[in-house]
Amino acid sequence: MKPATVAKKLEIYLPAAPQEFQDSMISREEFAELQANPPQWLQDLRRNGPHPRSIVAKRLGVSISGLTRNGLTDPLTTDEINDIRRDEPKWLVIEQQVAREVKAEEERIAAEAAKKRAREARRRPSKDR
Structure with missing residues (x-):
């Protein structure tokens, strides 16, 4: 999936995500892992914006x-x-x-x-x- 699609599904602001996330395609398995076990950057972004x-x-x-x-x-x-x-x-x-x-x-x-x-x-x- 495109990073913009994943960001929308994760309900995060894409430009605030790490550059590595913004630049890479994310598989459905990786997406499921992000949902199940969000990395620290994702937790922080969801909490603080x-x-x-x-x-x-x-x-x-x-x-x-x-x-x-x-x-x-x-x-x-x-x-x-x-x-x-x-x-x-x-x-x-x-x-x-x-x-x-x-x-x-x-x-x-x-x-x-x-x-x-x-x-x-x-x-x-x-x-x-």
């Missing part, structure tokens, strides 16, 4: 779009993320509320779809009857 925007968004409880709307386009370290959470700027509170509303709507739509599938399943004649 810098983190890709997907992880920053997840840790702040907002969307990637919410980060972009508020000028956060670069990777952030764990300390920077914690500072934002501690300071709790107005934009963060607003974006977290937006994220909660979006999630609630997605759950409502999924529940409606499940109910519809259940109704349709009850309406279909069974082959066993």
Whole structure:
């Protein structure tokens, strides 16, 4: 696999990984080993960052779009993320509320779809009857 693919799967920021990692193809076996027994550099990177925007968004409880709307386009370290959470700027509170509303709507739509599938399943004649 390409290093970018592996970095995405490991949820790390590729430019912060060791150059050797960035320059080499990784087999599925090597990838599985990285997941099972992460080397120190990977543990440190996951713990301290810098983190890709997907992880920053997840840790702040907002969307990637919410980060972009508020000028956060670069990777952030764990300390920077914690500072934002501690300071709790107005934009963060607003974006977290937006994220909660979006999630609630997605759950409502999924529940409606499940109910519809259940109704349709009850309406279909069974082959066993």
